[in-house]
Amino acid sequence: MNKLFTSFALLAIAFSSFITTVNAGTPAEDTQALRGYFQKTLGSKANLDEFINGTYALNEDARSQWEEIEEFPPYEIAIDDGSDIWDKEFKNGKSFASCFGDDISSIRGKYPYHDEAKDTVVTLEGDINKCLKDNGEKPFKWKKGKIAAVSAFIAYEGRGGKIDVQPKTEKALAWYNKGKNFFYAKRGQLNMSCAGCHVYNANNQVRAEPLSPALGHVSHFPVFRSKWGELGTLHRRYGGCNKQVRAKPFKAQSDQYKALEYFQAVMSNGLVLNGPGARK
Amino acid sequence: MKRRSFIKSALVASATGAAVTGGILSSNAVFAASHEMDMTKAKSFDEAMKMMGATDAAESDMIKIKAPEIAENGAVVPVGITSEIEGTTEIIALISNNPSPYAAKYTIGAKAKASVKSRFKMAKTTDVVAVVKANDKFYMAKANIKVTKGGCGG
Amino acid sequence: MAKSTIKLRTKEKGGLIQVKSLITHPMHTGLRRTKKGDKIPAQYITEVMVEANGEPVITANWTGSISKNPFISFSYAGAKGDTVKLSWKDNTGKSDSLEKIVGKKK
Numbered sequence: 001m002n003k004l005f006t007s008f009a010l011l012a013i014a015f016s017s018f019i020t021t022v023n024a025g026t027p028a029e030d031t032q033a034l035r036g037y038f039q040k041t042l043g044s045k046a047n048l049d050e051f052i053n054g055t056y057a058l059n060e061d062a063r064s065q066w067e068e069i070e071e072f073p074p075y076e077i078a079i080d081d082g083s084d085i086w087d088k089e090f091k092n093g094k095s096f097a098s099c100f101g102d103d104i105s106s107i108r109g110k111y112p113y114h115d116e117a118k119d120t121v122v123t124l125e126g127d128i129n130k131c132l133k134d135n136g137e138k139p140f141k142w143k144k145g146k147i148a149a150v151s152a153f154i155a156y157e158g159r160g161g162k163i164d165v166q167p168k169t170e171k172a173l174a175w176y177n178k179g180k181n182f183f184y185a186k187r188g189q190l191n192m193s194c195a196g197c198h199v200y201n202a203n204n205q206v207r208a209e210p211l212s213p214a215l216g217h218v219s220h221f222p223v224f225r226s227k228w229g230e231l232g233t234l235h236r237r238y239g240g241c242n243k244q245v246r247a248k249p250f251k252a253q254s255d256q257y258k259a260l261e262y263f264q265a266v267m268s269n270g271l272v273l274n275g276p277g278a279r280k
Numbered sequence: 281m282k283r284r285s286f287i288k289s290a291l292v293a294s295a296t297g298a299a300v301t302g303g304i305l306s307s308n309a310v311f312a313a314s315h316e317m318d319m320t321k322a323k324s325f326d327e328a329m330k331m332m333g334a335t336d337a338a339e340s341d342m343i344k345i346k347a348p349e350i351a352e353n354g355a356v357v358p359v360g361i362t363s364e365i366e367g368t369t370e371i372i373a374l375i376s377n378n379p380s381p382y383a384a385k386y387t388i389g390a391k392a393k394a395s396v397k398s399r400f401k402m403a404k405t406t407d408v409v410a411v412v413k414a415n416d417k418f419y420m421a422k423a424n425i426k427v428t429k430g431g432c433g434g
Numbered sequence: 435m436a437k438s439t440i441k442l443r444t445k446e447k448g449g450l451i452q453v454k455s456l457i458t459h460p461m462h463t464g465l466r467r468t469k470k471g472d473k474i475p476a477q478y479i480t481e482v483m484v485e486a487n488g489e490p491v492i493t494a495n496w497t498g499s500i501s502k503n504p505f506i507s508f509s510y511a512g513a514k515g516d517t518v519k520l521s522w523k524d525n526t527g528k529s530d531s532l533e534k535i536v537g538k539k540k
Contacts, residue, residue: 065348068358068397072456074503076441084437208350208428226353229502280352320497356501375499379465383499389491392510393450396492399501401463 027167027176027266034199034267038213042203051216052274058203059210066278075152075224075276078231082153085146090135096150099131108158108273112165112262114172121175121258124151125233142252143236148222152231155222155275162272163219165265179263182256183214188247194260197241218264220277227280234261319382325409328374328382334411337418340365343410345423351402354427360397363412363419368394370413376422377406402427440532444518451512451536453484453491455520456505463498479504482522486512512536 025033038046042058050057056066086096086104100107111124128150129139140147167176183194194214197206202213221234235252238260242249250256322328329335346360361371371386371394378401386396394412402408402425409422439458444451457479464476482494482504491510514537521531 061349062352065352065358068360069356069399071507072441072443072454072505074456076456077458077503080437226356229355358505360507378499380497380499383497385495386508387490387493387495389489389493389510391486391489391512392491392508395508396494397505397507398494399505401461401499401501 027173030180031267031269034215037199038202038215042213045203048270049272051213051268052219052271054212054216054220054279055203055210058213062210062280069226069278073224073278075222075231075278078149078152078224079156079276081146082149082151082156085150086153090132090137092135094135096128096131099127099134100154104154104157105161106158107154108275109161109164112258112265114167114169114175114262116169116171119171120255121262123253123258123261124154125235126253126258142233143239144228144230144232148231148233148236151222151233152276155220155273158273159275160272162270163265163268165262165269167262167266175259175262176266178255179259179261182260183263188242188245190245190247192245194241214264214267216268216271218261218268219271219273220275222275223277223279225279231276319385320380322380322382325374325376325381325407328380329411332372332382332411332418334372334413334418334420337411337420340412340419340421343412343419343421345408345410345421346397347408347423347425349424350426350428354402354404356399357402357425357427358397358399359408360395361410362393362395363410363414365394365412365414365419367414368412370411371396372411372413373398373400374409374411375400375402375406376409378403381409438532439530440520440522442518442520442532442534444516444534444536446512446514446536449511449513450509451486451516451518452507452509453518453520454505454507455482455484456503457482457522457530458503459522459524461498461500461502461504465498477524477526477528479522479524482506482520484508485519486510486516488517488519491518 035048038051045058047057056063089095108124111127112121114120115122125142125147128147129142132139167173186193186196197211198214198217201211203210205211218234221237222231223237224231233252235257238257239249239252319328319331322331329337342364344362344364346362348357351357359373361373363371369388371388372382373384374381375383383400384398388394400408405424405426405428407422407424409420412419441456443454459479460477461479462474462477464474466474468474476498478498478500479496482496484491484493492508494506496504516536517533518536519531519533521529523529
């Protein structure tokens with residue numbers, strides 16, 4: 001643990017001279033700037049379509065292991081579980097289809113979106129639990145287990161769709177900016193931002209591990225991490241990242257993480273949805 | 281630019297230190313209720329080879345091991361073993377540095393190709409040794425796999 | 435009916451049947467402990483048997499060194515219409531099996 005601390009601390013110290021100010025760009029300008037940055041730093045490796053595969057787009061040895069796992073990925077078991085949960089009737093005789101409709105393949109691509117009336121960002125997991133509550137069922141726990149299984153099933157059915165999240169209204173833009181600020185703000189004892197690792201050090205290593213570029217992060221969740229030995233949601237991963245920089249993690253589905261998901265989705269607009277994913 | 285190379289070398293230094301301490305997981309069991317019980321009792325590579333009666337196994341380049349150089353996660357390391365030796369009846373996988381190195385044996389039927397893939401646990405950086413039995417003789421090949429404890433995780 | 439622990443895929447190509455399987459199983463080594471410090475008893479698959487039309491094709495003897503939710507892949511000389519059966523048993527006496535006809539959906 002000390003070693004890890006040192007590695008991060010060195011990164012933090014070294015990059016404190018690169019203080020990045022969050023400029024007031026529009027979503028389109030920000031997206032272009034981020035992609036331009038990766039184009040410049042990653043060069044020929046920065047094939048836009050490949051960002052959905054994270055570090056596997058950049059590291060051949062890791063990629064070959066990932067491809068082996070994808071030959072028969074462990075998340076297939078969870079997809080089956082999710083499908084069963086989807087089909088199961090609630091006590092009132094309804095099921096998830098009563099909230100989401102019967103066209104399962106169109107669901108994943110709708111999220112996250114900004115709800116103007118309630119002025120909040122709505123996530124897929126948020127709506128899964130809302131559906132349960134609205135039908136008198138007990139909501140699932142947020143980060144893993146049943147919610148991840150249903151989310152994985154929906155993601156799997158929605159594979160091939162494209163991320164398309166457009167903040168158009170002033171309120172939606174405010175959420176976007178909130179997410180953007182979160183992404184660039186330093187936090188924790190190590191004083192690191194999301195961008196510190198996943199933009200400025202993308203494809204550099206923290207000890208033995210290459211850091212994934214931020215672009216495409218949201219495309220493949222929920223993810224079966226070998227480290228977890230199970231599926232977890234995007235917000236579970238956010239919490240883990242925050243802990244790694246010695247910051248107190250926010251709760252899954254907190255406004256902070258919903259805003260972050262919203263911002264990251266905008267950055268990844270046009271990329272293919274390829275969840276659920278398998279990661280180390 | 282100087283700054284960058286400084287970070288890199290600092291990271292490399294700490295990475296090497298970390299790799300040595302290794303050990304994410306412990307593997308293999310002491311209790312097994314099958315005829316394989318004896319093999320899992322072998323606590324070293326040499327002991328396992330002795331118990332198999334395979335100490336005279338000849339190194340062969342007709343055995344191919346498909347494995348990563350650096351394991352992404354020691355709990356799940358994909359390994360493929362292919363034997364091009366005529367008359368192969370058994371493929372055995374040994375993970376030298378696991379607490380019980382004997383990991384798996386595949387008995388190859390007449391119709392099957394002598395090529396198998398599975399995913400293995402590796403406690404630390406190790407050789408993976410593929411032992412092949414063909415016409416009652418043993419052959420072997422090995423590959424080294426680096427297992428490091430990761431830096432990031434939730 | 436309880437769900438099968440076995441997922442089995444077969445694919446015919448040029449006279450060879452590619453068999454891939456993923457089994458839901460914890461594969462406990464017996465050496466790990468829970469967060470509380472209690473030992474997790476060993477529970478791992480000791481034998482996986484694959485037969486084609488009743489004839490053994492590959493038998494795997496496994497140990498705790500095989501990863502959780504184990505995977506196996508291999509191929510054999512066969513044809514569409516073959517019945518492939520995979521069965522496993524573990525050191526605690528649990529077992530399961532599944533049959534599949536090559537080239538047939540479900």
